[in-house]
Amino acid sequence: MAWVLLGIAGLLEVGWAIGLKYTEGFTKLVPSVLTGLGIAGSMVLLSMAAKSLPIGTAYGVWVGIGAVGSGLLGIVILGEPATAARLFFLSLMVVAIVGLKFTGGAGH
Template identity: 70%
Template sequence: MAWILLLVAGLLEVGWAIGMKYTEGFTRLWPSVFTIAGIAASMMLLAQAAKTLPIGTAYGVWVGIGAGGAALLGMAVLGEPATVARVFFVALLLVAVVGLKATSGH
């Protein structure tokens, strides 16, 4: 169950990271409200997952999902550059996330 909570927390992190782009510096009400709610929910789920998972693993997976997902969505949706190097390094993030899960002992 902790891994499912952590996955959802990571996906929420992707959502709030992308959402920050739409808040325009937290000057737009509804994008700001949804972004702040996403931050809070993501952190609460991370905290729940960290009750049973090692914190280094939980945090690393959470950050990896968030950073990789935000980078991929940035390239796919926001028109950010999709260079071979960027895609390669996102793939490395995903390998690291899988490696952390595989070696966590849970």
């Protein structure tokens, strides 16, 4: 169950990271509220997952999901560059996330 919570926390992190672009410096009410809720929800789920997973593993996977997801959505939704180097390094982060999952502690 901790891994499911951590996965959802990571997806919420992707959502709030992308949401930051739409808050326009937290001057837009609805995107700002949704981004704030995403931040809070992501943190709560991360803390719940960290009850049974090592914090280094949980935090590393959470950050990795957020970074990879934000990078990919930045390319797809925001029109950010999809260079070969960028895609390569996002792929390396996926390898690191999978590695942490299978070597990182309880519940794997």
